[in-house]
Amino acid sequence: xxxxxxxxxxxxxxxxxxxxxxxxxxxxxxxxxxxxxxxxxxxxxxxxxxxxxxxxxxxxxxxxxxxxxxxxxxxxxxxxxxxxxxxxxxxxxxxxxxxxxxxxxxxxxxxxxxx
Ligand SMILES: [Zn+2]
Numbered sequence: 001x002x003x004x005x006x007x008x009x010x011x012x013x014x015x016x017x018x019x020x021x022x023x024x025x026x027x028x029x030x031x032x033x034x035x036x037x038x039x040x041x042x043x044x045x046x047x048x049x050x051x052x053x054x055x056x057x058x059x060x061x062x063x064x065x066x067x068x069x070x071x072x073x074x075x076x077x078x079x080x081x082x083x084x085x086x087x088x089x090x091x092x093x094x095x096x097x098x099x100x101x102x103x104x105x106x107x108x109x110x111x112x113x114x115x
Pocket of ligand 1: 048050053
């Protein structure tokens with residue numbers, strides 16, 4: 001599961017309309033993220049930010065494999081401190097991909113990264 005997928009699921013989770021009364025409980029149950037994530041390995045091009053790392057910890061994901069953390073150091077220590085195994089591949093292809101994206105979309109990058 002990638003961060004794009006997590007964001008997609010989160011968006012879907014928040015977009016479900018809640019009908020009135022007796023349908024409410026069932027509909028609210030359907031808003032819950034699906035099942036357990038303890039066996040999930042999360043792959044990401046870039047080191048997760050604190051927001052995404054919070055989701056990792058909150059949903060019990062135990063292993064995160066990232067392409068690189070040079071572009072953005074993210075929240076590795078936060079995840080490690082919460083028992084998550086974090087593997088940083090320091091992959092040149094991921095570094096190149098992120099540098100290309102930042103060069104082409106600086107406003108989007110700065111918005112996403114909170115600057
Ligand atoms: Zn994030």
